[in-house]
Amino acid sequence: MTTTTSVLGGAIRRREDPALIQGTGRYVDDIKLNGMLHVAFVRSPYAHARVTSIDTSEAEGMDGVHAVYTIDDVRHLGPLLAQVPVGKLRPLLADGTVNHAGEAVAMVVAETRYQAQDAAETVSVDYETLPTVIDLAEAASDEVKVHDDLDSNVLLTWEGGPWGNEEGIAEAKQTIAAAKERDDVVVVSQEMVNQRLIPTAIEPRSVVAEWNAGYGRFEVFSSTQIPHALAGAIAKTFGVASNAVRVVAPEVGGGFGAKLNVYNDEILVPFAAKQLGRPVKFTETRRESPNSTIQGRGWAGTATITGTRDGEVLGYELHALCDMGAYSQNFTLAIPFLGVFVGSGQYGFPIHMKLDCITTHTMTTDAYRGAGRPEAIYYLERILDEYAAAIGMDPAEVRRKNYIPSDEFPAAMSPVGFAMDTGDYERNLDAALSHFGWDDLKAERDKAQEEGRYLGVGLTSYVEVCGFGPSALVDLGFSWSEYGLPSAFSGSGLVRVNPDGTVTVVIGTGPTGQGHETTWAQLVSRQLGIPVERIRVTHGDTAESPMGVGTFGSRSAAVDGAATHEAAVEVKEKAAKIAAHLLEAAEEDIRFGEDGAHVAGTPDKSVDWDELARVAYQPHLLPEGLAGGLEAHSIFSPANATWPFGTHLAVVDVDPETGDVRLLRYLAMDDCGNVINPMIVDGQIHGGIAQGVGQAMFEDAVYDEEGNLLTGSLVDYPLPTATDLPMFELARTVTPTDINPLGVKGIGEAGTIGSAQTIVNAVVDALRPLGVTHIDMPLRPKRVWQAIHDATNGRDS
Amino acid sequence: MADRFGKVSDEEDGLKVSMTINGREVSDDVEPRTLLVHFLRENQGLTGTHVGCETSYCGACTVLMDGKTVKSCTMLAVQASGSDLTTIEGVADGESLHPVQEGFWERHGLQCGYCTPGMIMSAVGLLEENQSPSEGEIRHAIEGNLCRCTGYHNIVKAIEYAASRIRGEEPAAPDWNHEEVSA
Numbered sequence: 001m002t003t004t005t006s007v008l009g010g011a012i013r014r015r016e017d018p019a020l021i022q023g024t025g026r027y028v029d030d031i032k033l034n035g036m037l038h039v040a041f042v043r044s045p046y047a048h049a050r051v052t053s054i055d056t057s058e059a060e061g062m063d064g065v066h067a068v069y070t071i072d073d074v075r076h077l078g079p080l081l082a083q084v085p086v087g088k089l090r091p092l093l094a095d096g097t098v099n100h101a102g103e104a105v106a107m108v109v110a111e112t113r114y115q116a117q118d119a120a121e122t123v124s125v126d127y128e129t130l131p132t133v134i135d136l137a138e139a140a141s142d143e144v145k146v147h148d149d150l151d152s153n154v155l156l157t158w159e160g161g162p163w164g165n166e167e168g169i170a171e172a173k174q175t176i177a178a179a180k181e182r183d184d185v186v187v188v189s190q191e192m193v194n195q196r197l198i199p200t201a202i203e204p205r206s207v208v209a210e211w212n213a214g215y216g217r218f219e220v221f222s223s224t225q226i227p228h229a230l231a232g233a234i235a236k237t238f239g240v241a242s243n244a245v246r247v248v249a250p251e252v253g254g255g256f257g258a259k260l261n262v263y264n265d266e267i268l269v270p271f272a273a274k275q276l277g278r279p280v281k282f283t284e285t286r287r288e289s290p291n292s293t294i295q296g297r298g299w300a301g302t303a304t305i306t307g308t309r310d311g312e313v314l315g316y317e318l319h320a321l322c323d324m325g326a327y328s329q330n331f332t333l334a335i336p337f338l339g340v341f342v343g344s345g346q347y348g349f350p351i352h353m354k355l356d357c358i359t360t361h362t363m364t365t366d367a368y369r370g371a372g373r374p375e376a377i378y379y380l381e382r383i384l385d386e387y388a389a390a391i392g393m394d395p396a397e398v399r400r401k402n403y404i405p406s407d408e409f410p411a412a413m414s415p416v417g418f419a420m421d422t423g424d425y426e427r428n429l430d431a432a433l434s435h436f437g438w439d440d441l442k443a444e445r446d447k448a449q450e451e452g453r454y455l456g457v458g459l460t461s462y463v464e465v466c467g468f469g470p471s472a473l474v475d476l477g478f479s480w481s482e483y484g485l486p487s488a489f490s491g492s493g494l495v496r497v498n499p500d501g502t503v504t505v506v507i508g509t510g511p512t513g514q515g516h517e518t519t520w521a522q523l524v525s526r527q528l529g530i531p532v533e534r535i536r537v538t539h540g541d542t543a544e545s546p547m548g549v550g551t552f553g554s555r556s557a558a559v560d561g562a563a564t565h566e567a568a569v570e571v572k573e574k575a576a577k578i579a580a581h582l583l584e585a586a587e588e589d590i591r592f593g594e595d596g597a598h599v600a601g602t603p604d605k606s607v608d609w610d611e612l613a614r615v616a617y618q619p620h621l622l623p624e625g626l627a628g629g630l631e632a633h634s635i636f637s638p639a640n641a642t643w644p645f646g647t648h649l650a651v652v653d654v655d656p657e658t659g660d661v662r663l664l665r666y667l668a669m670d671d672c673g674n675v676i677n678p679m680i681v682d683g684q685i686h687g688g689i690a691q692g693v694g695q696a697m698f699e700d701a702v703y704d705e706e707g708n709l710l711t712g713s714l715v716d717y718p719l720p721t722a723t724d725l726p727m728f729e730l731a732r733t734v735t736p737t738d739i740n741p742l743g744v745k746g747i748g749e750a751g752t753i754g755s756a757q758t759i760v761n762a763v764v765d766a767l768r769p770l771g772v773t774h775i776d777m778p779l780r781p782k783r784v785w786q787a788i789h790d791a792t793n794g795r796d797s
Numbered sequence: 798m799a800d801r802f803g804k805v806s807d808e809e810d811g812l813k814v815s816m817t818i819n820g821r822e823v824s825d826d827v828e829p830r831t832l833l834v835h836f837l838r839e840n841q842g843l844t845g846t847h848v849g850c851e852t853s854y855c856g857a858c859t860v861l862m863d864g865k866t867v868k869s870c871t872m873l874a875v876q877a878s879g880s881d882l883t884t885i886e887g888v889a890d891g892e893s894l895h896p897v898q899e900g901f902w903e904r905h906g907l908q909c910g911y912c913t914p915g916m917i918m919s920a921v922g923l924l925e926e927n928q929s930p931s932e933g934e935i936r937h938a939i940e941g942n943l944c945r946c947t948g949y950h951n952i953v954k955a956i957e958y959a960a961s962r963i964r965g966e967e968p969a970a971p972d973w974n975h976e977e978v979s980a
Contacts, residue, residue, distance in 0.1 A: 006977065013902055016910070017902045021910075023843070023844070024845065029844075029847075202857055254911060286849065286855075287852075427979070513909030679973045680905070686947055687945070687947050690947070720948075722949040723933075727950055730975065
């Protein structure tokens with residue numbers, strides 16, 4: 001029944017934890033430099049207004065204030081960079097107009113945090129308010145323009161069938177239209193909102209910068225997922241060489257995509273540091289964070305399934321309006337593209353997706369855990385359940401019937417025109433059904449419903465695309481070249497055996513909680529045999545690592561991990577040459593264990609790592625032609641992205657009187673290929689699910705018509721708490737990828753991509769006897785109660 | 798003022814506050830509006846206590862004051878004058894970790910680590926009152942501490958581990974070594 005094949009490392013305790021559990025981990029706001037000044041921003045109370053004057057004179061005269069900057073001081077530095085530079089790029093400070101509430105208008109620099117905030121409150125800004133447009137459909141109509149100088153609020157449309165292939169798209173549309181004409185089909189359609197979310201890492205963003213004129217160098221500490229890109233952006237902005245900027249991302253207290261941007265404060269703080277000749281710090285307050293750090297999601301769309309009465313889907317359509325907010329930042333316009341990328345899920349049926357990217361007078365949206373993929377999978381897996389209900393078929397069987405068959409892998413072509421690495425969807429579904437007891441869960445549901453309880457079960461499939469990725473993504477228009485990183489999405493890893501036989505691993509990506517220091521040590525230990533206790537992984541410092549684009553898109557292990565693995569293999573090959581020389585044996589007879597190298601079959605003919613290292617750094621002791629040192633650096637560019645998948649189940653209980661939803665059980669059968677550290681992988685899945693549950697049940701970034709964010713505090717924007725969630729029940733199948741030497745696919749986002757629709761499907765399942773067929777997220781009591789009330793016309797349920 | 802806030806005296810540069818932090822007597826002059834968390838972090842250099850929301854909702858700033866958990870971001874330093882504080886830096890007994898710290902390490906109760914000090918302090922507070930908490934009691938005790946990384950699953954396991962240790966029992970085995978399932 002069970003086999004263990006594919007755990008590459010084992011569930012060891014994390015190397016990073018001793019500091020973090022004793023309060024000695026260093027986050028950016030913990031950093032205090034001599035003479036350091038503090039920043040506070042003046043932010044707009046209006047979503048759309050002309051700025052007619054800014055009076056900074058009172059602030060400038062206050063105790064401790066060193067400077068107050070407006071756009072006139074920094075316009076020459078240009079707007080922020082964006083990978084898809086369509087729409088309005090964000091100026092460093094409001095330039096003539098403000099375009100969302102909370103936009104930074106002026107920046108105060110003072111001796112203390114408190115003085116900076118006091119002074120910011122005295123800056124007097126005159127605004128002339130202008131019409132706002134918040135609603136997506138209203139914005140799409142162009143009746144009110146967000147930016148006068150843009151042609152339309154519709155910035156861009158991503159479309160598939162086969163992405164970028166007009167003939168293929170036309171053919172898919174035609175096929176689906178023809179299917180709808182058949183008289184043996186059902187057409188099921190539902191309008192659904194995938195609401196805006198506020199990522200809410202518990203650590204607010206923080207940046208500290210110092211300019212040392214003598215060294216001619218910026219030193220910047222930032223709570224970022226992309227230190228190298230930030231260094232590149234600073235170098236470009238200030239016209240200095242890339243090696244004149246050192247960016248360090250020390251401990252980063254959660255990212256979830258929200259720290260995958262170069263923000264205006266990350267340019268303005270170095271600017272002020274250079275102007276004033278003093279180190280400068282800015283730390284977001286939680287109150288300003290929802291409008292100074294990107295938000296995510298924000299789609300409104302209609303999904304339609306056309307299929308036969310026996311479960312064969314003949315076509316899937318999704319047309320959605322996607323909220324980009326007021327300004328386009330790093331990945332803003334690319335997020336819906338990721339939805340197209342994965343929009344056909346695990347299925348082979350014809351698809352037509354049209355995603356319109358709409359600008360509105362709200363905070364910018366960008367990558368939030370999953371980034372386009374949770375939205376796309378939500379629509380697909382929600383409407384599949386409504387189709388299953390319409391034809392009276394088990395939701396698991398509808399999915400099974402439409403999967404891309406396992407014999408089309410590897411390199412199965414998805415209906416949106418992308419080759420998928422490996423997959424075995426039916427095996428994963430069957431494992432979930434039997435391991436979690438799907439039939440029993442349904443029987444329990446039926447029994448409860450007979451007893452008048454509203455118990456519901458949900459089941460969904462998901463596939464994600466991650467592990468970015470191939471250098472060739474440049475050809476699709478995605479690259480970090482504007483940020484000084486020509487390598488698109490390649491990974492890097494450096495493995496160095498130090499003269500004392502310990503190992504230093506330098507990686508180009510920095511973790512935000514994913515445990516890279518442990519996982520990478522395990523990867524290197526696995527090759528060299530050196531215990532993880534003797535391996536130190538350093539990360540997030542651009543002065544140390546050659547390159548790296550960052551931790552996002554569930555990519556670190558599959559790309560930078562693979563690079564590190566290759567570097568370790570190279571180090572081992574060199575060590576084998578040295579050992580062969582010292583032991584007077586053939587290189588191919590050298591074997592490695594925990595204590596170093598020995599000759600196969602002769603364990604006492606051995607040399608330990610201390611000795612190998614000592615010799616490696618004394619070139620006169622080395623065999624002729626072998627260079628000194630014992631290190632290797634590898635750049636890895638995978639041939640494709642990876643495609644993890646899985647089956648998620650949820651059991652919920654709904655109180656029809658109050659609309660209260662209780663999540664009783666959550667069960668997930670994920671397949672992320674090989675696993676390095678199962679403890680860390682499970683932790684990633686737990687956290688991912690929690691964020692999906694958060695979207696399904698609690699979280700909602702709500703703006704009023706005038707563009708005020710009504711849910712900008714943790715009081716109004718409830719994150720899931722410990723009492724809201726059950727223990728998660730996890731299991732896995734393993735389908736290794738063939739596009740990297742580790743066979744790992746990535747697991748950071750899977751839990752989030754798989755979960756929101758699983759909860760909603762379960763709640764709708766519970767309430768289907770009352771006639772409820774859909775409820776928009778979040779499923780808070782009032783909304784659930786209203787849906788029941790509407791479906792029953794107020795009759796007693 | 799001294800009556801209301803304890804040991805506080807007016808000085809020219811502000812108010813003098815005195816307290817015991819992790820067994821050490823400290824005193825200093827502060828602006829009256831100085832938050833306790835800023836006093837700990839910036840005045841005392843104890844940066845293990847974190848600021849997550851400044852409104853007491855996230856709990857990253859949780860410390861023990863006279864044995865009870867308080868949120869140091871919504872309390873003034875002067876209100877803590879005269880009290881006995883324990884922060885994350887003072888939880889371990891010399892070289893040996895507190896059972897709760899050990900539990901968080903052993904059961905992967907943290908990822909990014911930002912909420913962790915506050916979470917650990919809440920757990921320490923719970924276990925001082927109740928050494929055999931049920932899962933529900935653990936969840937209730939940390940309801941005021943938000944974690945965005947873990948989904949709380951392993952935090953609950955970590956606190957169960959610590960409770961076992963404190964009771965002198967062997968903790969339950971971890972649940973992550975589930976094997977690959979084939980259909």
